Amino acid sequence: SQTIHQWPATLVQPVGSPLSLECTVEGTSNPNLYWYRQAAGRGLQLLFYSVGIGQISSEVPQNLSASRPQDRQFILSSKKLLLSDSGFYLCAWSVQGASGYTFGSGTRLTVV
Amino acid sequence: TQLLEQSPQFLSIQEGENLTVYCNSSSVFSSLQWYRQEPGEGPVLLVTVVTGGEVKKLKRLTFQFGDARKDSSLHITAAQPGDTGLYLCAGAGSNFGNEKLTFGTGTRLTIIP
Numbered sequence: 001s002q003t004i005h006q007w008p009a010t011l012v013q014p015v016g017s018p019l020s021l022e023c024t025v026e027g028t029s030n031p032n033l034y035w036y037r038q039a040a041g042r043g044l045q046l047l048f049y050s051v052g053i054g055q056i057s058s059e060v061p062q063n064l065s066a067s068r069p070q071d072r073q074f075i076l077s078s079k080k081l082l083l084s085d086s087g088f089y090l091c092a093w094s095v096q097g098a099s100g101y102t103f104g105s106g107t108r109l110t111v112v
Numbered sequence: 113t114q115l116l117e118q119s120p121q122f123l124s125i126q127e128g129e130n131l132t133v134y135c136n137s138s139s140v141f142s143s144l145q146w147y148r149q150e151p152g153e154g155p156v157l158l159v160t161v162v163t164g165g166e167v168k169k170l171k172r173l174t175f176q177f178g179d180a181r182k183d184s185s186l187h188i189t190a191a192q193p194g195d196t197g198l199y200l201c202a203g204a205g206s207n208f209g210n211e212k213l214t215f216g217t218g219t220r221l222t223i224i225p
Contacts (some may be wrong), residue, residue: 006154036215043118043200044155044215090154100145101202101213103154 002027006091006104013111019064019078021107023091026072031093033074034101035066038088050074051096086111115139116203116216124222128190133199133219136183141203144177144184145213149198191223 006023013019025031032051036044046059048066056066063082067075074091091104116137125131135144143162147155159168161177161184168175172195174187184201201216 034212043116043217044202046212046214049212092154100157100160101147101155102157106152106154108152 002093002102004091004093004102004104006107008107009105010108011110013081013109015083015111016080019076019081019085019109021076021089021091021109023074023076023104024072025074025093028072028093028095030071030096032096033068034092034094035074035076036090036092038090038106040088044090048076081111083111085109116201116214118199118201118216118219120219121217122220122222124224125191126224127192131188131191131221133186133188133221134183135185135201135216137203138182139203139214140181141205141214142181143204144181145202145204146175146184146186147200147202149200155198155200188221191221193223193225196221196223 003026034049035047037047038044048056048058050056050068053068053071063085064078086109089107089109092101094101116135119134123131143160145160146158148158149155159170159175161168161175164177164179164181166177172189176185188195199219199221202213204213
């Protein structure tokens, strides 16, 4: 069966520090991978998506970047965090050609 | 830019009542999905509707896709406390191979025992 792992669950970082959030998928090959950010209790904003290794599309200009070094690994990074980067970050995957997403359990990032 | 507006934004009702949540857009979607999210967790897929006018039932939940594939509704019959959560609709692009989802603004549902 397919599973998705996202860590850490909670993170408190000072302004100006770097960030690395990791997401891995098991039990599937060549998935579409996504990073979303969610404001408190509201809808999701797509940050990045990837249809293959090394292929990253950015949806909004921001202080973040994404990488896909392996087929089932998706990393969200920042060199210097801003207060506005605080939020709930969700990784998701889907089968190419289908639209149903499976989400990870999320990372609550607080920048102080 | 495809936008999905959900209404109401917040809904609090007594256990046993019926309710309907709406998801509206001016854009056409190839499919539309509904998710439910618990606090501190990722959204969980409830249903996908693909055909205009399609109706799907999941126990006490009834989902409908608009004829023009621009809107959808979620109806819950005899709501229970376990139905409490954030309900999100999400539309898939109409272009072949574009599996990116646009998420709605969300409806926070609270069922009072």
